[in-house]
Amino acid sequence: MRDQVARSSSRLAILWALLLNAIAPPASAAHDPVVTFGESAPIGLHVHLRDLRPRILAPGELVTARVLLQNDRDEAVEVETLHLLVLSPDEKTVLEILPPEAPAPSEIAPEVIAPRGQRLLTRSFRAVTSRASFVGRWRLAALARVRSSQGIHLSISPAREITVARLRMHHLTVFPTVLPDCQGATAVGFELEIHNVTFNPVDDAQLLYELRERGSQALLASGRLQLGRLAAGERWRIRSVEPVAVPTPALIPGRRLVLDFLLQPEALAERRFLVIGTGADVKVEDVSIAPPDQAPGDSILPGETVALGFTLINRGNQQGTSPMLEVRLSARAGETLLRVEPDTIRLPNVALAPCGGSLRIGVTSEVPSNIPAPQLFIPPEAEEGEAIVQFHVGRTAEEATTDTDEEPPRASFHIDLPNLRLLDASVPPEILLGQSASLRFRVANVRDHPHDRAPAPAGVRVRAELIQKGRQLAQAEFRTRRPLEAGRSELPPGDFALRVPAQAEEGPALVRLEVDPPTEERPRGDVRESNEADNTVELPIQLKTPLPDLVVEAARLLAPGDPPTLVIGAPTALFFLIANRGEGAADPATHEITLAFTITIGPFPLQLHAPLRTVETPRLGRGRFTPFLVTLSVPPVVQLPGLLLPIPIPPGPAMLRITADSRRSVEETNEDNNTTQIPVVLVPPPSTANGSTLPLTDSHWKQSVSIPPRGRDHTWEEKSPPE
Structure with missing residues (x-):
């Protein structure tokens, strides 16, 4: 065994080193990794995959x-990560690396193994993948990343086999099991139930069967059944189309035959035995494990009492008799024994007719x-x-040489627990200091299998936390309002949110939902679940300092016309906020207030901007404003920066522009909404008869403007109108 592990490990040595960076968290040690392998580890670090x-x-x-980790060194070591490797059946290829279904990253801490000590770790892994290409038999090995004073070590365990299957075989019966039968026939039929335990249809399944003499590889008979499409959660009862004929040379009294069944591509195998001779063969068939008010085959919930029924049937060619036939029942779920009452059933004066005589119990x-x-x-x-029930x-007196049960018959059933999970979780990627972040998600009792039915109670707590640099900044919590059946979900209250303290720091943070x-x-927690590791969702966010947004509003020229008419050189009133x-x-x-006008140089129009005046605002809080009523006068001639000669302003269409924060001294949320434009028409001033210009008085432009009283900080604050 040690040589075999060493040979397999040597083939993977190079690959393990390449995988180091893929599975490793950031490391501070400046040592090169040391790759070690299971039982052959020369540095005293051993990994054993005890159970799957x-x-x-x-x-x-x-x-x-x-996973058992054994430290034979004289120093403590830290187990930083633990993974499962999915290997090909020959252990030459790594197909996938399975990370553990661990708590959220913010909760993970290394496991410390004392000098000359050991730790037994239990971890859950999401099996391979949901892709159908991974259906079949695979090998799993545990890979531990261990840190010591000498550096980082990768230790791998010997591999164990698992079967990944979309389908299950139940209630496989073969009849008769003692040949020839009561009519002298030497062929057998079979029945079984196939169940699709996934949420995806299965199209490519087939059932193979092969008949051999026990202890021999020589094939006596074989066949193949192409199965149709099995929908998600569907159960099919399948019966052999043609009986499996036993060749005449194999009909030797006392000979035992083996009938193997293989469900492909699931690689699920079952075996039944046949015997040539004369006698009875009492079998346990048609096992019914029915939860209360449910159909046989449905999942069973903890705390339930389940009715158990089965049939004793004689598949031999002679009557089966017993003055007191005893049937002992036992059940277990994993390593836990389950109680069956009565655990022993004594049946007096049993006489089961040959070739199908039966007795139903329960x-x-x-x-x-x-x-x-x-x-x-x-x-x-x-x-x-x-879980399984064994019978x-x-x-009976006639089964001395024809009993084909080499192991006690058994039937399996599924114990179901709810599985709470937060789905479709989202939060705004950026949240302002002092503001609230609305949280969107669904609290779901997910179904891991189509036959799951365990409900989750009402009143389950859901907690949200805002975490920055390991410190909790805010927390909110609510309870679910109603029980959640399998496959159902519930939304949080509409006002469920986290408020960011104004004193928080700007930068990355974490919203943790659980x-x-x-x-x-x-x-x-309050609810026992099938998987406690998927109750947490962590969403990275950025905390931002709230920024202002300066805008120009309610701009109005107190001048006649539409668009307003401005007389060049005359004063005009402008109101804005x-x-x-x-x-x-x-x-x-x-x-700044500017005038945009166009002049023509030859055939080319040129747009220019002439500054008219500036205004200033004090510090403006959120939702506050400052009104301005200013007097403007469009000069006949302007001297613009960069031009040697003054430019006369021509009459005609122009644009009056008001730009907030024209010097860009204030960082804003939106720098593109700072400007407001008012189209105007420029006209020359009126002239007297001898050509001189008449002076304009205030009566030409003054209009009544109502301005609200100003606050102490010389700003105004918007208030809602009284209801």
């Missing part, structure tokens, strides 16, 4: 691994009323997963 449950699982399902029982129907009790603390049936958070009294429509306060700023 379940061994048959659906694509994307959780697999729980128990669930419409055919036994006397003084024999109680068996019941299966699922403890409230049971975990989610597959230990005593032999459903059913743990407490000191209940480390698993400089308002702060941003979230932050604006420092004092300068605002």
Whole structure:
């Protein structure tokens, strides 16, 4: 075994080194990595993959691994990360690296192993992938990244086999099992149930069967059944189209035959035995495990009492008799034994006719009323997963040489727990200091399998936290309003939000959402779930200082006409507001009023801007404004920077522009909305009869303007009108 592991590990050595950076968190040590391998580790770090449950699982399902890490060194080491490697069946190719379904990154801390010590770690991993190409048998190995004073070490365990399958085989029966049958026929038929346990249809399944003599590889008969499309969660009852004929040379009394079934591409295998001879063969078939008010085959919930029924049927060619036939029942879920009452059923004076004589026990029982129907009790603390019931049936007098049950018959069922998860979580990527961030998500009780039915109770806590540099800045919490059936979800209250303190720092932060958070009294939270590792969602955000947004509003020229007419050289009144429509306060700023006009140089028009005047505002808080009533006069001639000669302003269309923060001294949320334009028409001043210009008085332009009283800071604040 050690040589085999060493050979397999050497083939992967180069690849492990390449994988180091892919799986490693940031490291501060300046050592090169040392790659070591399982039992052959020469530096005293050993990894053992003790257990994998379940061994048959659906694509994307959780697999729980128990990994033993052994430190034979004289110093403590830290286990930084633990991964599962999905290997090809020959262990030559790494197909996928599975990270653990661990707590959120902000909670992860290295596991420390003392000198000469060991740690048994239990981690859940999302099995392979949901892609159908990964269906089949694979090898899993544990890979640990360990840090010591000498550097970083990658240690790998010997591999174990798992089967990733979309389908399951249940209730496989073969008849008869003792040949020839009562009519002298030497062929057998079979029935089974195939169940699609995924949410995706299966189109490519086929059932293969092969008949051999026990201990021999020589093929006696074989066949293939092409299965049709199985929809998500669908169950099919399949019966052999043609009986499987046993060749005449194999019909030797006392000979035992093996009938193997293989469900492809799932790589699920089942085996049944046949015997040539004369005698009885009492089998357990048609097992019914029915939850209360549910159909047989549905998932079972912790705390439920389940009715158990089964049929004793004689598949031999002789009558099966017993003065007192004893049937012992046992059940377990993982390593936990389940209670069955009664656990022993004694049937007096049993006589089962050959070739199909049967007796039903439990669930419409055919036994006397003084024999109680068996019941299966699922403890409230049971975990989610597959459980089995085993039937230990005593032999009848005629089964001495024809009993084909080499192991006790068994039937499986699924124990289901709810699985709470936060779906479609989103938060604004940037949040302003002092503002609230609305949180959007769904609290869902997700279905991991189509047959899941475990509900989640009402009143489950949902917590939101704002975290920056490891410090909690804000927290909010609510409880769900109603029970959540499997596959159902609930939205948070409309006003559920996190308020960012105004004293927080600008920069990156984290919004952490958690459903059913743990407490000191209940480390698993208030609800026992199938997967506690997916209750948390972390969303990175940026905290920003609120910025102002200076804009020009209510600009109005007190001049006649539409557009207004401005007389060149005459005074004109202009009213406008400089308002702060941003979230932050604006420092004092300068605002400019300019005239945009066009002159023609040869055939080319040229637009120029002539400054008319500037105004200033004090510090403006959020939602505050300053009104201005200023007098403007368009000069006949302007001297513009960069031009040697003064430029006369021609009559005609022009544009009056008011620009807030014209010197760009204030950082704003929007720098593109600072300018307002008023189209105007420029006209020359009126002339007297001898050609001189008449003076214009205030009566030509003054109009009544009402301005609200000003505050102490010489600014105005908008107020809502009285209701």
